[in-house]
Amino acid sequence: MEKLQERFVRVRKLLDITFFRVLFFLALGIILFLAMFNSVKPEKLDLSLFTVADMTIRSPGTVEDNQSTEKKRKEALDQVQDVYILKKEYTQNRVDLITSIFDSALEANAEMKEELKKEQLLNVDKLPSKTFEQDISNKITRLKAKLTDSVTKDLSDQVFSSLIQAKDDELSIAKDLTVTSINNVMTKRISAENVENAKKKVEEELKYTTLNKGLKSAAIELGRYAVIQNEFYDSSATEELRQQASKSVEPVKILQGQIIVEEGELINREIFRQLKLVGLLDNGNAFKPFLGLAFFIIIFLSSIYYYFYQMKTNVEKRQTYLLMFGIVFAVSILLIKIISMLQIVNFAGIGYLFPAAMGGMLIKILIDEKLAILFSIVMSVCGSILFNEGITGTLNYSEGIYILFSALAGILFLSSQNHRSKILQAGMFAASVNLVTILALLFLSNGHYSGLDYGYYLLSALVSGISSAVLTIGFLPFLESSFGILSSLRLIELSNPNHPLLRKILTEAPGTYHHSVMVANLAESACEAIGANGLLARVGCYYHDVGKTRRPNFFIENQLNQNNPHDRLLPEKSANIIIAHVADGVNILKKYHMPKEIIEIAEQHHGTTLLKYFFHKAQQRGADFKEEEFRYPGPKAQTKENAVVGIADSVEAAVRSLTQPTPDLIESLVKNIIEDRLEDGQLNECDLTLKELEIVSQTLCDTLKGIFHSRIEYPEIIKQKVGHA
Template sequence: MVHRLFQVLLFIVVGTFAYALMYSNVKPEKIHIELFKPAEQTIRATKTVEDTYKTEQEKEEVLKQVADVYTLKKEYAKNKVDLIASIFDSAIEVHEETSEEALKEDEKAIAKTDAQKVSILKEKLTDEVNKDIEESVFLALIQADEDELNITKDLTITAVNNVMSSRIAAGDVENAKKRAEEELRYTSISNDMKKAAISLARSAIIQNVFFDSEKTEEQRTKAVENVEPVRILQGQVIVKEEQLVDREIYRQLELAGFLNTEKTIYPYLGLLLFIVLTLIAFYYFFYSSTSKKEQQHNQLLIFSLVFVIALSMMKIFSILAGFQHSDLVYFFPGAMAAMISKMLLNDRLSVAMTLLLSSYGTIIFNGETPSNLDYSMGLYIMFSGFAAIIILSRDNFKAKVLSAGSLLSVVNVAFLFSLLFIMDGHYSKMEYVYYSIAAIVSGLSSAVLTMGLLPFFEAGFGVLSTIKLLELSNPNHPLLRKILTESPGTYHHSVMVANLAESACEAIGANGLLARVGCYYHDIGKTKRPQFFIENQITGSNPHDQLPPRTSRDIIIAHASDGGELLRKHKFPKEIIDIAEQHHGTTLLKFFYYKALKQDETVQESEYRYPGPKAQTKEVAVIGIADSVEAAVRSMQQPTPEKIEELVIQIINDRIQDHQFDECDITMKELSIVKSSLCESLNGIFHSRIEYPEFNKLEQKVEA
């Protein structure tokens, strides 16, 4: 409960610090603007907004350019041709029906007969048609013979069809009639028929193109839909410093919200909600960790401190960028926090750190312009952090942080250039050089700061980093020199166990480097009485042969506690001390127990067991197995792969049955992997060798 309360309080403190740090980045700017006066500063749009006024103007301009749509009524030409043909056909019918009696002596009678024919012709036609035809036309049609009527009919229909097939607007009707008239004027028919044909053709020529409101509206709708809304884009300069603020600029500033004097709490609420959500998500992420409570406590403190340091550096860089140059932010060591988290914590937490900082970076590096988020900087921090985690995951870079920083610089340059190319900013050569320098400095400074801060974290939190482990593995370390000079057999045994344990730990995903370094020091307690351990007995005499079992027991068991005391005295990390004290767990000293049992049957087995504790981690469990296996295989006369495998299985099964792994999280599957790894390594060490002849005999063979 206390641990959980501490976590919550720590998250509240970190959240409060983050809110205070980013408060100015969301605080709305107060800008003093007056119409028809020069602007006091360059103002950029903080968000993308649509300029509805400009958009409407664009639409109006487009509508003006859309021409009215007129439709050609092709059926009008056919109707008029059919009408002209009907008139001529009716006149021909009148001729056929009318009697051919001629009243030669009375002129009046002849006129009356023509009138009768005209009357008959009109009856064949409708009143609407009759009113559009002159009387002289009827008379000419009646007086003409049938052949002439047929010829005139064809000529008139052709003229009307030719003219009506073209587009005739309302203003072009008279010109169209003149074209028909001109076409008929030079024909070979009689004058009366020519006049009649021209009159009929002129009456038939009408407007055949009409305004189509539906299609026109459809064209206008399409044109308006194709108009892209006019927008004031985020980051766009609305007015430059000392530029006169005219009505158009003033309108744009008002539209972008710079003239809104009303106070708003939304940015502050948004920031609070953002911080609360990210920290709740991370709290759940941290709470779901499988680490032990004590380890969680330490990890949370380190994570929070690294986060606060990185966040503070972000703020400093953003402030400096505001004074100097906006692109100074790319000098920020974005991978520093990820590298420290990777070295001190684990991959899981270093990835979480990178994601958290990249999201906060989009706000902090917004140039203190509310509602503006710098996504490019967020991507830069995230990619740089991930690249650092991947680089440091490689064994050859675990201790070479500066080398990792150099490689990271190359990656930073490549990624930054990818961002610049995507943004297509048309940068100059000098600007590209500037960005390259920024990316290189960012990578190298991340490595330098990591190296500089690691010792403080290691000392303050007792964290065992990769660099510290490699430092302890140096053969020139005083305690390793002590083992080598005072108990060389133990030193050789420790090196052999280290090789076995490292391979096995890496096979199951445990810390192989910790296992190796722990093995170097796991038997350092033997330096107190080296001659009592068989690997250091050069003469072959064993002092235990002269000692009672209890005394031998005390000497052997003491090497674990003696090693722990010696390591504490030299301020070694807790993980190394634990390996020295736990690698035997509570196993039984079988040899001396059975020896004592022969002397006294009342001896208790518990008296001849190591005091423990049992293995608490996978690394200690693997080291304990490797320690026993190496000693046992070394004592075999002629080790074979089958014998080695049988021995390894026996030792692991003994430890399982003795409940030596009950307090650590190693699984049966992992123990199987450990078995395979140990057998493979041992087969490589104890492989069969060729028996070479003695040197003199070999020399004689060569001479022969």
Template sequence: MNRIQKFFTQIKGLLVHRFFQVLLFIILGLFAYGLMFSNVKPERVQVELFKPAEQTIRSTKTVEDTYKTEQEKEEISKQVADVYSLKKEYAKNKVDLISSIFDSAIEVNKETDTDEDHKEDDEKEPVKTDAQKVSILKEKLTDEVNKNIDESVFLALVQADEDELKIAKDSTITAVNNVMSSRIAASDVENAKKKVVEELGYMSISGDMKKASTSLARTAIIQNVFFDKDKTEEQRRKAVESVEPIRILQGQIIVEENQLVDRDVYRQLELAGFLNTESTIYPYIGLLLFIFLTFAAFYYYFYYSVSKKDNKYNQLLIFSLVFILSMATMKTVSILADLKNSNLEYIFPGAMAAMLIKILLNDKLAVAMIILLGSYGTIIFNGDTPGNLDFSMGLYIIFGGLTAIIILSRPNFKSKVLVAGLLLALINMAFVFSLIFIMDSHYTRMEYLYYAAAAMGSGVGSAVLTMGLLPFFEAGFGILSSIKLIELANPNHPLLRRILIEAPGTYHHSVMVANLAESACEAIGSNGLLARVGSYYHDIGKTKRPHFFIENQMNEENPHDRLQPETSRDIIIAHAVDGGEMLRSHKFPKEIVDIAEQHHGTTLLKFFYHKAKKQDESTPEADYRYPGPRAVMKEVAVIGIADSVEAAVRSMKHPTPEKIEELVSFIIQDRISDGQFDECDITMRELSIVKHSLCESLNGIFHTRIEYPESDKLGQKVKE
């Protein structure tokens, strides 16, 4: 074990204690807090009224500009026109008044005429004069009405006959009603009176009666539109309420470098808190609370993780290292972007963390990591403007990371990290342009090329860094990655070539087992690639004595026929132990070594045991069992079944689907009853799936072939 592995093994030993687990999360939290401290530290600027600003200042928060809001409200209020209401009842009242005057005049004329007709000659009083009639008419009207009507009008009314009065009444009422139905403001009264005079000019009545009607009509025309204070105030209130508060938005430029700080700019700086000399601790508390919540969630996950302890501590350490590395890279890129005053942050290889966690650990932690980095990225990439949160950058990191996880989930892409990086680069570029277009930003052609190059650099850089860091993590934590497995599966590997040359039958058997085990493992959701590579090397120990194993005996005498059963037993059992030692000497991963040592578990060498029993009935069964240990991983259990099944089916003369299924069921049941899966978490349902997968694969390999006719018969048929 190298120094790096020893170092991390010591740390894992400490993490057994909860105190050191909590301490690790505290260290990670303090590390993150230290990196983001400057991004939330309230900024104080030195500005003077009526002097140029020394730097460009952006608002760190969204605040309402109350002064400008009130100005806008006043301006809007002034723009609301006064509301004037039409008093429709005025027209009706005037029409009724005119009608009453004419009706009263008709009544007076009727009354005076009737009195004179019914008096006898000796009792006749002198005929009522026009003045008396006028007096009677005035008595029927109110003083206010009498005061507003000229005396000549009354005289004309009492002098006219009934028909003339009715005609004048109808005409006057119609004219007044027409004019008073329209809106008449104070300034329009005189024009309205002229209009009513014009309408009455066409009456076919005597001159005096026409003058009287015209005078009454002019008197009836009055202002009918009046300023409505309540409605005007309501309209102004609605207009004022519709005014959106004018705000200084977070990230908005208040003053640019070398711009004169006038009173308006100075007031905005004061509103945004840049001129406030009082210190505040709220940003620090907010950052601390944010970090505490995120790491508390991760601590809960790791503490209650169902993973095995050793694997759990491996996950915790790898997660921590990738987090530290990613955060340090993120902060470095943000500092460089600020120094160069450019959008260099898009080159940040955010997907690197997702790729590493995806390959080394699992999808869940990869997703969690990229969400965490995206959240922290909104703070770190805020352009050193405290209080700002760059959500577009956070989306960019999260989208890129999730895309990388999806790409690496495709078959064989784990072994093609660089190809995945190139694909990610194209997707990153498309996403950056989508953000630019959504924000309706306008850039030059060179700036667009710059963004495209940065996005592509992020994708390719993520892949390159992932490939460069993987060996470090694999060596430090003894992790068997997919890339390492594919390297071991190379047919040109020295050990595989040794099997092929020294034990060709074993090599063919191993390839067959690999095909069976890989399909079965993938069917139950286990690591099919590990099963394939482990199967290639599971019988490597047979290369020490290849001819003592039947698959390598090509038309040769079986040497076991001349050996004692205990000698044969030792030779056969030794291949598992020898295989483990050979793999260790070549520094193979622990998982491959375990497969070589555990694929037989503690099963019984039945043939040699029964041979020994014939010689000595007291032979103990334990002496003819493999030393184990039993299978711990599901992959080892499946390889063990596939190993036995392949050898058994190959020895069958005429395998049929029914016979194959019966044989596979027997072997699995035999191992269950023998307790070979007691230390493995494989379930009965998964064993049923394994059985189905093995039968399908074997039926495809040993399918029934067409029986061709004998050569002479075939020749005869050809002739025919």
């Protein structure tokens, strides 16, 4: 194990170099890509035109069928009818035209009559100078003068002759009949093809009137002349309808999972075209899924790299965490890959066997909860890709949701007090969440499952949760010992009173054991007040004075009703014995393979402080000595926890020496000890701030006041004292 740890240390040091760090992430990316390569590889089928399909083939994705869309759009355009509009004003215009012709005839007749009367008055004794034909001709000429050239050209002279020769009442009747007939016909739509039919309708209506033959012929000709086309093609309105019809056509899509060809069905040209369209026949777009997978991996690794980059911890610990994360990540991917290869058994729920909560719980215990959640998200996506056998598309969303919920259940259930029993409980909790998640997914799919199917699914969920806990407990000691990680679980195990070293302290130096427990209470509360690791401080206090077990009687807390051996020794000798307990403790802790954080607390809790009692005693003897001989070798406290343990150790020993501790005396003593350590430079190498020192001082005072509060004596005790007096 030590050789393995040394190898991990060498690899961790390589990660300090940017090139090897990039190489590390590249290796993770390659592992991911190779694991999911076959899962995203497009399925290619050896199919030929006009052959019979030996299996039912579904579309692997949703694809727009442009050819079918265009065909459907063309059909919609063909169904759009041309738009024709009715020009209603044409009816009134033609009615007005015919009316004006009849009115002009009446006017012409009236004028001719007036002129005839004048001529008769002037030429009473003379015979008429004009013949009948001349008179008619003059009337026609007069009538034509009142009309437009187009009308006179389009109508025959017979019409004008009939109108001129008709009486006024006959003209009025003819006008009304003609206008009525024209109005009846032209109020309806008359296309260019139906103009002649409309003219015939007018002719039919006027043919059966009581007009005389000449006037009837004239009315018919005028009626036919008046009827014209009143329905015309509207290009803009037609185009607008065509555009609306084109837009209303929804794109034709071949949906993911849609059956393209049934087993035993002939592959005709249309089916063959659809198979080619969805990419099941050619390799032209085979690179796209791999490119998408590469993008996924880049997103994953970038988020992980950024998380470690902004992690607020020292470089050594960051690289240790990174290497440990890579191992957990690789093991999880390997497990998913192995289980995904079992999909050949055609059991849809094989992916539910994956111990999804394992990786997340390991990372939470060893590193951080946020990173564990990020890890769970990545695993859920990878699982949805790897467990896509038997489904249409690349992503199995049910498996992804299952893995995510299972992992989050395990992570969130674990607390800071991560006992092994707590991990088992987290596994059971994850198993229960797995059961509920699977039932939710099954019910949402609204599928038909037998009781045996439900049994298989629920058994898989139970196995996943329990195996997650078992594997977490199994991997945890290996990772802790290989990387020298001091997890909360490991600290709790070290705090067990049955630990061999704690039993050694209790049996060989009971006073030191009691002192260590008191210091642990003080240090833990102070560390938690400033946001430091209170559990580490407590456990470190339990072992910080283990070196005193070498010579327990030389330390005052173990001298119960015994003479102090230092009274018979020189100050220099006594100082060496006292100082030696630090080195002795470090050696004992290393012998028991204790975590380096615990060893550092034992090594640094005195820093380079001065043994003032023996120093002043030596000064009184007047011997030739150096002050360094009465100082601890150090090093000084390097972390907040180590510094707080050192302060709590001195405070507990000082307060214990007081005969009548009062709150004011305790507060004064605590402040003096902290100020003395500051002035002596014992806190120069840790990152404790003055504000945090003030919080530590106040917390220690509050805790000590609670321990050394004054007690009320019971009456029986008072009577006993009086009786003894």
